[in-house]
Amino acid sequence: MLGNNVMGILFAYVNEDRVRDLTSVRVMASIPFGGRYRLVDFPLSNMVNSGINKVGIITEENYQSLMDHLGSGKSWDLSRKREGLYLLPPFGKSNARSDGKIESLDSIRTFLNGSQEEYVILSNCDCVANVNYRAALEQHEATKADITILYRRGTSPDVNRNNIYTLDPNGRIIEMLVHRGSEQDVNYGMGSCIIGRELLIKLVDDCMARNEYDFDKNLIQKSVPELNVMGFEFTGTAYTITSFEAYFHANMQLMDPKVRAELFDPNRPIYTKVRDDMPSKYGLDSSVSNSLVADGCVIEGEIENCVLFRGVKIGRGAKVKNCVLMQDTEVGENSRLDFVVADKNVRFSPESVMTGTSGYPVFVEKYGVV
Amino acid sequence: MLPKQEVVAMLLAGGRGSRLGVLTNKLAKPAVPFGGRYRIIDFPLSNCVNSGIETVGVLTQYQPLELNEYIGSGQPWDLDSMNGGVHILQPYERSGGSDWFKGTANAIYQNINFISRYNPEYVVVLSGDHIYKMDYSKMIDFHKANDAACTIAVYEVPLSEASRFGILNTNADGSIYEFDEKPKVPKSNLASMGIYVFTWEKLRKYLEDDEKDPNSSNDFGKNVLPNMLNHGERMFAYRFEGYWKDVGTIDSLWDANMDMLNPKAGLDLSRDDWRIYSRTPVMPPHYVAKGAKVQNSLITEGCNVYGDLEFSVLFQGVYVAPGADVSYSIVMPGAVIEEGAKVQYAIVAENAVVKKGAVVGKDPAEMENRDDWGVAVVGPDAVVPEGGFVAPKEMLDAEEAKG
Numbered sequence: 171m172l173g174n175n176v177m178g179i180l181f182a183y184v185n186e187d188r189v190r191d192l193t194s195v196r197v198m199a200s201i202p203f204g205g206r207y208r209l210v211d212f213p214l215s216n217m218v219n220s221g222i223n224k225v226g227i228i229t230e231e232n233y234q235s236l237m238d239h240l241g242s243g244k245s246w247d248l249s250r251k252r253e254g255l256y257l258l259p260p261f262g263k264s265n266a267r268s269d270g271k272i273e274s275l276d277s278i279r280t281f282l283n284g285s286q287e288e289y290v291i292l293s294n295c296d297c298v299a300n301v302n303y304r305a306a307l308e309q310h311e312a313t314k315a316d317i318t319i320l321y322r323r324g325t326s327p328d329v330n331r332n333n334i335y336t337l338d339p340n341g342r343i344i345e346m347l348v349h350r351g352s353e354q355d356v357n358y359g360m361g362s363c364i365i366g367r368e369l370l371i372k373l374v375d376d377c378m379a380r381n382e383y384d385f386d387k388n389l390i391q392k393s394v395p396e397l398n399v400m401g402f403e404f405t406g407t408a409y410t411i412t413s414f415e416a417y418f419h420a421n422m423q424l425m426d427p428k429v430r431a432e433l434f435d436p437n438r439p440i441y442t443k444v445r446d447d448m449p450s451k452y453g454l455d456s457s458v459s460n461s462l463v464a465d466g467c468v469i470e471g472e473i474e475n476c477v478l479f480r481g482v483k484i485g486r487g488a489k490v491k492n493c494v495l496m497q498d499t500e501v502g503e504n505s506r507l508d509f510v511v512a513d514k515n516v517r518f519s520p521e522s523v524m525t526g527t528s529g530y531p532v533f534v535e536k537y538g539v540v
Numbered sequence: 541m542l543p544k545q546e547v548v549a550m551l552l553a554g555g556r557g558s559r560l561g562v563l564t565n566k567l568a569k570p571a572v573p574f575g576g577r578y579r580i581i582d583f584p585l586s587n588c589v590n591s592g593i594e595t596v597g598v599l600t601q602y603q604p605l606e607l608n609e610y611i612g613s614g615q616p617w618d619l620d621s622m623n624g625g626v627h628i629l630q631p632y633e634r635s636g637g638s639d640w641f642k643g644t645a646n647a648i649y650q651n652i653n654f655i656s657r658y659n660p661e662y663v664v665v666l667s668g669d670h671i672y673k674m675d676y677s678k679m680i681d682f683h684k685a686n687d688a689a690c691t692i693a694v695y696e697v698p699l700s701e702a703s704r705f706g707i708l709n710t711n712a713d714g715s716i717y718e719f720d721e722k723p724k725v726p727k728s729n730l731a732s733m734g735i736y737v738f739t740w741e742k743l744r745k746y747l748e749d750d751e752k753d754p755n756s757s758n759d760f761g762k763n764v765l766p767n768m769l770n771h772g773e774r775m776f777a778y779r780f781e782g783y784w785k786d787v788g789t790i791d792s793l794w795d796a797n798m799d800m801l802n803p804k805a806g807l808d809l810s811r812d813d814w815r816i817y818s819r820t821p822v823m824p825p826h827y828v829a830k831g832a833k834v835q836n837s838l839i840t841e842g843c844n845v846y847g848d849l850e851f852s853v854l855f856q857g858v859y860v861a862p863g864a865d866v867s868y869s870i871v872m873p874g875a876v877i878e879e880g881a882k883v884q885y886a887i888v889a890e891n892a893v894v895k896k897g898a899v900v901g902k903d904p905a906e907m908e909n910r911d912d913w914g915v916a917v918v919g920p921d922a923v924v925p926e927g928g929f930v931a932p933k934e935m936l937d938a939e940e941a942k943g
Contacts, residue, residue, distance in 0.1 A: 434824040439822040450839050453835075454836045459831070477825075
């Protein structure tokens with residue numbers, strides 16, 4: 171069993187400055203997504219579905235909502251006597267240089283040293299995708315790689331913050347550019363890689379000893395000419411949450427049945443915390459079109475092109491279009507909302523009117539009252 | 541010796557439920573899906589944990605596989621606890637031989653050892669075919685205050701219907717003086733709900749006596765309770781007010797699901813203070829497409845709705861194709877309603893398929909003779925062929941359809 175020889179490390183916080191609105195009250199990993207999920211559910215379920223049963227999650231400040239979501243790890247089958255889920259306590263990221271990955275890995279040295287697994291999969295929590303790590307691991311072993319980087323091919327999701335790779339015909343990475351963007355098709359990183367556990371410890375040690383704290387530049391890029399660094403192309407659907415607009419559009423993509431079939435493949439389900447809501451209820455005068463609705467909603471008004479999280483209530487006569495409404499948000503009677511993203515527990519009073527645009531959806535913060 | 545538990549609940553889940561026909565061919569009645577994301581047994585199990593009862597024995601006998609798998613470790617109900625928790629109790633072989641559960645009382649009798657291990661003061665006996673939310677702790681308090689040997693929960697039914705029920709006749713203080721099974725001329729309208737609280741010491745004695753009686757059919761209602769009354773034990777009726785429905789028949793099962801859509805029916809499962817827990821598969825939120833029409837319906841996660849839906853309940857993973865029309869119906873997990881199919885006043889069971897243009901059920905208003913009307917049922921895994929028809933009251937069985 172390949173999976174038993176592999177452990178996962180998730181960086182819960184990386185890149186959260188890109189979506190400040192959504193991360194002011196939580197870490198990147200616990201951003202709600204797709205009606206009933208949090209971003210962490212994707213990499214975590216991918217690891218579990220690939221047979222990995224030991225995952226450490228590195229957090230920083232603001233991790234209360236993530237802890238609440240993960241609990242003991244039961245929902246991912248990671249509440250175990252042997253291995254399971256490890257929440258690795260926050261390190262002082264505010265003092266950290268760069269994205270703090272090197273320092274955080276250094277701070278969990280005892281966890282890494284005490285583990286028996288041969289390989290580690292490192293992943294950010296900012297990418298929505300259903301990835302089968304098994305295939306990547308098989309390639310990693312077959313090519314005797316030191317490091318395997320997961321990448322996609324296409325126009326870069328970011329203007330200037332991607333890692334871009336050049337591969338030789340054998341799939342070996344021969345050049346890596348950091349903090350770049352491109353209009354043309356390129357190979358860009360998905361924030362995930364496979365590396366030997368002992369090699370990782372050694373490379374982190376080297377970086378710390380040299381006062382080098384940039385994971386991409388000082389650890390990966392530096393290894394490219396020196397080690398066997400391979401690329402593994404992921405060809406499935408993936409959405410990297412690089413900005414608030416990207417977050418909004420990734421949610422809207424879920425209306426496409428092909429996207430849902432791929433992301434929520436029944437053979438590799440995306441697990442999440444169970445809430446035991448009753449099924450959603452549609453009233454007598456409701457109207458619903460092209461929308462994704464989680465359990466526990468009560469819809470008396472009209473919705474079109476919307477993602478509704480658990481427990482959302484839409485009042486009579488309300489018209490809600492192109493909106494992402496998170497858990498327990500309530501829209502009062504006769505309100506008009508268009509291109510609005512409402513965080514959890516927002517109250518829209520009756521007759522509220524709020525309109526954004528496709529490029530600039532309006533955001534209403536948690537517990538906001540409109 | 542296990543830590544003492546003040547109360548142990550015993551849930552009678554062994555009945556076949558033959559009045560549910562094809563729905564219980566391969567499934568014990570308590571495992572029948574209900575209300576979009578539940579199964580019937582979720583109600584008594586959730587009532588137990590919400591009432592603070594954390595030791596529950598579930599007595600199974602008929603087709604236990606799916607029920608056992610569903611209950612599993614009891615984790616969805618928080619019943620995977622260190623002391624107590626949920627235990628599945630099946631008939632087993634003893635040194636003196638083995639026996640199926642002969643009746644409700646015998647089922648408990650055969651598990652006296654299970655109950656004794658917890659040394660409880662009280663035992664609550666529940667059935668697995670009722671939809672209701674009830675705080676058993678209040679009933680136990682009532683039982684204690686009356687210093688009763690047995691307390692029976694009762695529900696007020698219209699006097700005109702009382703002759704269909706087991707009726708309890710009581711004194712002014714609520715004490716029971718007579719059992720009247722389906723009386724022709726009822727003296728009261730208090731129907732037994734099949735929910736009992738016993739003082740364990742008393743119950744144990746009467747179960748042992750009952751077992752020694754060769755003429756007994758080992759049933760609570762017929763034997764044990766009347767016997768206790770004849771011996772002058774203190775027995776009380778505890779009035780329950782609120783929603784309660786026995787879902788032992790196709791009609792009542794359909795009715796109770798429809799009650800979920802009627803705010804006036806009193807079956808509100810949205811309250812945080814008394815949640816009904818269930819074990820559910822992991823599925824994405826449900827999707828309603830452009831062009832679909834949804835009116836007064838319940839939809840659960842994993843559904844894809846492209847057609848029309850009215851006064852209906854959809855369970856997990858149901859697919860309603862474009863141009864399909866579903867009204868006044870219950871569509872259970874994984875069922876598929878294809879293009880142009882019409883499903884009305886029907887129950888479509890798990891993983892059944894209604895093919896293109898097929899018709900299931902009929903509007904009672906369109907019946908020539910109203911007495912011929914009833915809910916149409918498509919059994920689990922059954923397929924209604926293209927252009928086929930399932931008549932009111934008919935039950936399509938997957939095995940029979942295969943010939």
